[in-house]
Amino acid sequence: MQRIFRHLLSSSRRQSCPGSRQQRPVIWLLLLTFAGTAIGVTASLAVAQQNDRDITQDENQVIEELTLPEPPPQAPVYQPAPEPAPYEPAPEPAPEPAPAEAPAPREPAAIEPDPEPAAPPAATAPEPASSPTSPGANPNPSSTPDAVAARGPTVPYVLEFNRSPVVGNRLRLQGVFADARLGFTRPRTWNLRSAKVLVRFQHSPALLANRSNLTVRVNGTSVGSVPLNRKQSEIGQVLLNVPPNLIQDFNEVTLVAQQNNSATCTDPADPTLWTEVLPDSKLIFNYQPKPVKLDFTRYPYPFFDDLSLDPNRVTYLLPNQVNSAWLTSAARFQAALGRLAEFRPLETRLVKNLNQAKADERLVVIGTPEEQPALKSLKLPLAIADNQVLDASRNPLPAESGILMLATTRNNGIPVLIATGNGPEGVNKAVQFLVQSKDRQIGTGYYLVVNSVTPVPTPPLRQWPGYLPEKNSFKLRELNNAENEPFEDVTVRGAYAPPVEVNFRALPDDQFTRGSSMNLVYSYGPQVNPRLSTVEVRLDGAPIGGKRLTSEQGAARDTLNVNLPAELVKPDSKIQVAFNLSPREPANCGRINDQQLWGKVHADTNFKLKRQNVVQIPDLKLLATGYPFAAPQDLSTTAIVVPETPSVTDLSTLLEFSERLGRLSQADTVKIEAYTQDALTTEVKQRQNLVGIGVRSQFPFPEAFQENGFALKNVFSRKWNQSQIQALPDSEGVIKEVISPWNDDRVLLALSAQTETGLQQVQNLLNQDPLFFQLNGDTVLISANQASASGYDPDAYNLEFLQQSSQRRLDNSNPFSKVSRFLQDHWFVLPTGIVVFALGLYGITQLYLKRVEKQDK
CATH class of the missing domain: 3.30.379.10 (Chitobiase/beta-hexosaminidase domain 2-like)
Structure with a gap:
């Protein structure tokens, strides 16, 4: 900057001749401009330097106030305990030891684990005792606890097929060519040494042994096959080795049955073409636990x-x-x-x-x-x-x-x-x-x-990921598929192609009216039989529309408009688009050559909905979606209250309810609140949806059990309307929902019982999906028929549902919708209103005519 000033001054001196006097004002203007710029830049540099000094001082002050230790030589390492899985079949009782000096017999396992496969000597040889820092040591980064398995014996693990809910009592394979798939995972702490699959099966005696077989595939690779040659439906079994390198994090076992009962032509619809895989079939693993370095x-x-x-x-x-x-x-x-x-x-x-x-x-x-x-x-x-x-x-x-x-x-x-x-x-x-x-x-x-956490704003009240968007017009790509990803074009193939399934989950406070529609955009390939091929739209399995596929050359981006019945759309609804494709050429001996048949659902399929924001409370059925506690999805309107001195059962119930709300919601943060009874304020009571937890004697909200409706009373008594009894022992759990006494737009949920045993039944219901999704009414009584009851056993629990009070409507729709709904609900008022309106109009007209008649006179 100083050089620029000197250059300008020297230029002005050289130009200070009589002929250059006219240029002096311009030169002085330039000097003033540069001087101002220099002053501004100098001031900016000074401010920047001062800011840098302030930041440096702040950082130095923080460093002086907070000094973190140097990292220790190694991070903490978690060594999993090699315990057998709890699902391993119980071993048979060991024989009585001989009275002689023979050693005590070993307890036999249900299935003897395979011997550990031979490994290279380098893999099994013990490590030298020398320290990594000793002279001549050559540490190998791949030998860290995070990279190799722990040295030691292998651990067996048995995974039975019946752990999958789709198996049940058997896995049935029906038809000429049938398959079934089961998925499983490989835990991160496993270093898998060997794997086997044991398949127990029985099949129809009508099958031909030389033309029927059962093949087992793991992740698409065949690991073995067995002929279906058992007579009189005898049970057979086959034990197949699975290469350990086939097992990945996510795996799939496929059972493929090829079945024929005729040497010339087999009818695929013949009911004698069947094979059943028994539920005690299993996967047998041998693994070594891997140590895990703990790291965030x-x-x-x-x-x-x-x-x-x-x-x-x-x-x-x-x-x-x-x-x-x-x-x-x-x-x-x-x-x-x-x-x-x-x-x-x-x-x-x-x-x-x-x-x-x-x-x-x-x-x-x-x-x-x-x-x-x-x-x-x-x-x-x-x-x-x-x-x-x-x-x-x-x-x-x-x-x-x-x-x-x-x-x-x-x-x-x-x-x-x-x-x-x-x-x-x-x-x-x-x-x-x-x-x-x-x-x-x-x-x-x-x-x-x-030091600080980013504050996350509360999402809108009706913005629920995985549910329908708030706007009434949207496209299919705005919904999520089963992998929770935006929906894309989906193509299915074959005459028996599975339907394309779309999650069409209505918001809990949605009330649909007539006029909602779906405009399906689809394509299909050539070679279809126009007389037998159709596309069909179903809502929760109920057909709501369809269309014949009339073009033998196929069609691109054809459309089908379907009305969505208002009474069928629910928070757990699914839309299925099924292509029923039939080839033009006739079937050859019952076998359909259908690989050229395909259908596609496009992601720009669009929806137009007619709905209102209306909901009736209290209703425990809405709790299956988390409503109203999960509105908004960060749980910021929910407060859980326990007694002043909570028991372990009270705290366990609080954790179970929090976990259930977490499963039912999706957001970037969690803002649920919890209080002891003495710390609860009136402001929280008026602002939040409340959840009270505790046995009756210490329940924080006695307002939930008033005279009207079901109530728990002293000395193990209970009251329902005008009936009152005393029950001893009372081991039932109670879940009851009422409108909050402090805010008509909020609810109060009571998780209570007479004893802690009953409160444990409430925990079981919250923890087990088959029980939780049965909730209905506004009060449910829960009791178990046995000590260790399973939620999948329909006879293990008794659930009694009560409706104790009239519901209150929460209406957040626009005024026009409110008037329209009022007329729909009170249609009998409409004729009366029309007559009253007509009489009033008639009276006004007569008064007007009389006034006109008087003015004419």
């Missing part, structure tokens, strides 16, 4: 493994005193686990000390060091003194900072997730970091200090 990069693994063949088991360590802050953090964390689990089983329990945790569980510790004294007994990267977490300089971390740490206990056999801080705000921030899917993606290492 892999979170939520190992605390939740979506590839696990067994239920994920999570255990919470109870604090020395339960307060609202711990309840809220635990409820939010459990709801986030429910979202991760989706349809997978999840088992949760609470323990009072670290020694009560089992080897196959994952331990979660939430709370400050003062609330969780057991933290001092764990090997942690950050020190704890005077009930505060310290940094490397032995200074307490800020109370508003959340701290997340990973550790192990019991000889590295149980992984521990710790969410702590030196204050409740820090603990909440640590948990909030884990429940917000976008924030936890940046986590790494095995301990984190969470």
Whole structure:
């Protein structure tokens, strides 16, 4: 800048001749302009330098106040316990030992595990005892605990076919060429050594042995075949080896039966063409457990493994005193686990000390060091003194900072997730970091200090992922498929092609009216028989429209407009588009050459809906979708309340309900709240949908059991309308929903019982899908017929549904829709209104005529 000034001044001196006097004003103007620019740039540089100095000072101050320790040599490593799966068949009783000095017999397994396959000597030889830092040592990065399996014997695992709900009592293969598929996963802690599949079957005695066989495929690769040559439907079995390298994270076993009962021509519709795979068929694995280095990069693994063949088991360590802050953090964390689990089983329990945790569980510790004294007994990267977490300089971390740490206990056999801080705000921030899917993606290492968490705005009330969009006109690509991805064009092939299925889930507060329609856009290939080929649209299996495929050359982007019956669209509805394709050429000996037949559903298929935002409460049937507690989807309008001194059963019920809401909702965060009875405020009562938990004697909302309707009373009495009884023992659980006494637009849900045994029945209903999705009415009574009842057994539980009070309508539609619906509901008012309107109009007309007559006179 100084050089520019000097150049201009020198130029002005050279031009200070009489002939250049006219240019002096221009030169001085340029000088002034550059001077102003220089001053502005200098000021900007000064401000920038000052800002840099301020930022540097702030960073230095933070570094001085918070000093994190250097990473220890190795991160904590979790070593899975090699325990057999709980689903392994029970062994037969061992024979009595001989009275002589013979050794005691070994307890036989249901299926003897295969011997461990021979491995190269380098793989089985023990490692040298020398340290990696010793002279001449050559450490191999691939030999870290994360890359290789633990040395040791293999562990057997048996996976029976009947664990799949589609199997039931048998897996039936019907027709000339039939197949069935079963899926399974490989847990992340497995180093698979061997795999086998044992298939037990029986088939029709009419099958020809030389033309009928059963083939087993694993991930598309055939692993063996057996002829169907058993006589008189005798049970046969075949044990087939599966190469371990065929087993991936997600796998599929396909059973293919080719069946013929004639040497010349077999009728595919013949009912004697059948083979049944028995439910005790199984997959047999031998694996070595792999140690896992704990790191937040892999979170939520190992605390939740979506590839696990067994239920994920999570255990919470109870604090020395339960307060609202711990309840809220635990409820939010459990709801986030429910979202991760989706349809997978999840088992949760609470323990009072670290020694009560089992080897196959994952331990979660939430709370400050003062609330969780057991933290001092764990090997942690950050020190704890005077009930505060310290940094490397032995200074307490800020109370508003959340701290997340990973550790192990019991000889590295149980992984521990710790969410702590030196204050409740820090603990909440640590948990909030884990429940917000976008924030936890940046986590790494095995301990984190969470200084801030991105605030996530509450989504709109009726924006539910996986359900119909809020707008009434939309296209198929705006819906999600079974993989929760936007719908794309789908093509199906063959004469017996499966239908294209679309999730058409209405919002819980949607009320459809006449006039809703679907405009199907589809294509199909040539060579179809126009007399026998059709496209059909079904809604929950009920046909609602169809059209004949008339072009032998095929058609591109043909359309079919279908009316959607208002009474059939529900929150769990599905639309199926079925192509019934028949070839032009006749069948050859009952076999249809149909590979040239295809049909396609296009993603620009569009919908036009007529609906209103109306819902009736209370209604427990709506709880199957989470409504109204999951509106909005971040659960910000829900508050769970437990007694002032909650029991372990109360807390377990709180976790089960939070998990269920997590399974039923999708959002970027969780904002559910939880309180003890003494911490609940009037503002929360008026603002939130409330969930009360506790036995009758300590239930936080006695308003839920008033004189009208079903009520639990003292001395084990119960009342229903004018009837009152005393029942002893009373082990039934009660779920009751009423309109909130503090807000007519909110509901109060009671999860209660006379005893804790009854409250455990409420937990069973919340945990088991077959029971939960039966909810109806506004009150349900739950009882179990046996101690360890299964939700899939229809005779294991008794559910009694009651409707105790009239429902209230919540109407958020526009005024025109309200008037229209009022006239529809009260149609008898319309004729009366017309007569009254006509009489009034007649009276007004007569008055007007009389006034005109008087003016004429």
